Amino acid sequence: MLFNIQRYSLHDGPGIRTTVFLKGCPLKCWWCHNPEGISFKQxxxxxxxxxxxxxxxxxxxxxxxxxxxxxxxxxxxxxxxxxxxxxxxxxxxxxxxxGARMTAEQVFHEAAKDKVFFDQSGGGVTISGGEPLFQPEFLYTLILNLKKAGISVAVDTAGYARWSDLALVSPLTDLFLFDLKLMDGRLSRKYTGRSNKLVLENLNKLARAHGNIQIRIPLIPGINDDQDNLESIGRHVRDLGLKQASIHPYHHTGVAKYEKIGCSYKLPQIEAPVPEAINRAKDCLEQYGLTIILSEGD
Ligand code: SF4
Ligand code: SF4
Missing domain, CATH: 3.30.70.20 (Alpha-Beta Plaits)
Incomplete structure (x- = not known):
């Protein structure tokens, strides 16, 4: 069950990418800008x-x-x-x-049409969501087909999934984009609907098993942009031996979608972070030896 295949994407990994969005996510982040990706149903x-x-x-x-x-x-x-x-x-x-049902083979044929752009730009296919690890058989088959065709694959995950599913796709995946939002378990439960225990356990195991993980941090004013949370993320990521993280400043583009699918938007009106706040977050994370990418999209 997918809700989008986006071509010429520049923010979901290196080079020009085609991003496949699988539908359904176990988290309910208050700031989610793809609310049509949360339900597992059409x-x-x-x-x-x-x-x-x-x-x-x-x-x-x-x-x-x-x-x-x-x-x-x-x-x-x-x-x-x-x-x-x-x-x-x-x-x-x-x-x-x-939302539409497609087989892994159908999605592979769609994505493989862009191979020439991937080859020229060092890009590939990113499988995102929703949470792609909640459709593990589909995910595994799609990655297998892409790898056989010589296409680089990134998996964009929030990490709330069975370890056995992560372990299955890990050897075939070139890059993991791994979301880290809140280090305090109580706040995680409040703002994402789930404790972060499983997410951190999975990240710790994945860091030992896979050499290419980029941490993705959404920067949500008043929710996770405080010094304590950012320092805690920086320390944790550094201690796992990871080197790279990206910051994704909050934006309003998803808000209108909530009404369109008949849902209410939980986050109170907040403004996108100002450049000074983004740079403060970057400086804070750099203290831990991380290379920080500032994302302009997504
Ligand atoms: S609103 Fe009515 S016509 Fe439209 S999908 Fe639902 S049941 Fe069908
Ligand atoms: S009333 Fe509006 S939504 Fe309904 S069929 Fe006509 S244009 Fe479409």
Missing amino acids: ELIVHHKKCIGCGSCAQVCAYNAISLGRSINSVDRKRCVLCLKCAEECPAAAIEPA
């Missing part, structure tokens, strides 16, 4: 601004799940059975499904 996305008010969606819905005013108001997600008839009928493409 969902409806409603683009209210595109609606021209023709009423076709409500007419075709046999479950009375669509409420219409001058334009589409809402979809009753409890009534909706995801038949997708409304999306098929909508002349304005204002309704679309998030």
Whole structure:
């Protein structure tokens, strides 16, 4: 179950990349900017601004799940059975499904079309999500196919997964992008929905098993940008012998998506971090001998 295949991506590892987004994540980070990647099931996305008010969606819905005013108001997600008839009928493409089932072979053939760009740029395929390790058979088969075709593979994980699944894909994976958000277990539970115990255990084991891990730190003002948390991340990463981390400053681009899939956004209104705060975080992490990449996207 995927929700996107993004070509020419420049922020998910080295070179030009194709990023495959698998649907479903066990965490519920308050700041998640891909909320359509959280549920393991297909969902409806409603683009209210595109609606021209023709009423076709409500007419075709046999479950009375669509409420219409001058334009589409809402979809009753409890009534909706995801038949997708409304999306098929909508002349304005204002309704679309998030999530589609594809086989690992189908995704491989899509991604392999860009091999010439990977070869020229030192890029490859990044498998992200959601949490890619929650579809382990698919992930393993896709990586195996990509490696057989000589394509470099990165796995972007939040680390909350079975160690046996990580261990299975580790020998085939060229680069791990491993999220580290909060070192305090209580705050982790509050802001991501899960304790960080399993994440840290997996990171510790992976650091012993794999030579190429880049830590990814989302920088969320007021939640994980304090000195204590950053120092604790820096110390932990240094002690594992890892050398590289990237900082991903919070941005608002995902906020509008929550309404489109019928969810509420939990994070109170916060501003994106100012350059001084980003540089402070970078300086703090560099104290621990880490090379820090500042991400402009993602
Ligand atoms: S997907 Fe089907 S059931 Fe759901 S709102 Fe659209 S037409 Fe109705
Ligand atoms: S079919 Fe599309 S354009 Fe027409 S009312 Fe429904 S959402 Fe709006």
